[in-house]
Amino acid sequence: xxxxxxxxxxxxxxxxxxxxxxxxxxxxxxxxxxxxxxxxxxxxxxxxxxxxxxxxxxxxxxxxxxxxxxxxxxxxxxxxxxxxxxxxxxxxxxxxxxxxxxxxxxxxxxxxxxxxxxxxxxxxxxxxxxxxxxxxxxxxxxxxxxxxxxxxxxxxxxxxxxxxxxxxxxxxxxxxxxxxxxxxxxxxxxxxxxxxxxxxxxxxxxxxxxxx
Numbered sequence: 609x610x611x612x613x614x615x616x617x618x619x620x621x622x623x624x625x626x627x628x629x630x631x632x633x634x635x636x637x638x639x640x641x642x643x644x645x646x647x648x649x650x651x652x653x654x655x656x657x658x659x660x661x662x663x664x665x666x667x668x669x670x671x672x673x674x675x676x677x678x679x680x681x682x683x684x685x686x687x688x689x690x691x692x693x694x695x696x697x698x699x700x701x702x703x704x705x706x707x708x709x710x711x712x713x714x715x716x717x718x719x720x721x722x723x724x725x726x727x728x729x730x731x732x733x734x735x736x737x738x739x740x741x742x743x744x745x746x747x748x749x750x751x752x753x754x755x756x757x758x759x760x761x762x763x764x765x766x767x768x769x770x771x772x773x774x775x776x777x778x779x780x781x782x783x784x785x786x787x788x789x790x791x792x793x794x795x796x797x798x799x800x801x802x803x804x805x806x807x808x809x810x811x812x813x814x815x816x817x818x819x820x
Contacts, residue, residue: 633680640676751773791810
């Protein structure tokens with residue numbers, strides 16, 4: 609079976625405390641619940657969560673939807689996005705099956721990076737390591753007025769912005785991520801074609817502005 613790996617890189621720095629981090633937890637749970645209703649997604653989508661604050665941690669390894677159990681997320685510390693990109697590169701190397709002459713590997717991953725701030729570590733080192741990995745489509749989300757989209761635009765050509773990092777806006781973002789995973793699952797299952805850009809994903813809600 610060819611899996612569709614989905615990686616969520618979520619900013620859990622101190623500025624996400626309160627309403628934003630609760631909205632992120634609720635958004636992930638809603639996403640999993642919704643994807644479990646989709647016959648293609650339940651067959652193909654595997655989800656991992658990497659959080660980054662003062663360090664980066666894979667809090668949930670690549671897991672099928674039926675087995676997925678959300679963990680509690682706490683917001684504290686600074687924004688080690690570079691460490692998260694390095695960890696992502698390692699996980700893409702170790703968790704995603706490559707195509708060989710003998711068998712087809714997994715589909716190219718869908719990766720969503722959500723941050724409300726500015727990296728506080730060497731993000732370029734992490735980015736360089738990620739360039740060498742077998743990555744698929746990376747979507748960056750700058751959440752709120754203090755998020756720096758210039759870094760995200762150097763990491764990926766697919767960047768969206770949320771003007772507010774409140775619960776309603778974050779909920780809308782996760783609804784769009786859910787629709788994007790559903791659409792991609794159906795596309796790879798029915799046509800065998802992978803998604804390569806934002807144009808092939810569902811249109812984002814009005815709260816999400818495409819900036820790259």
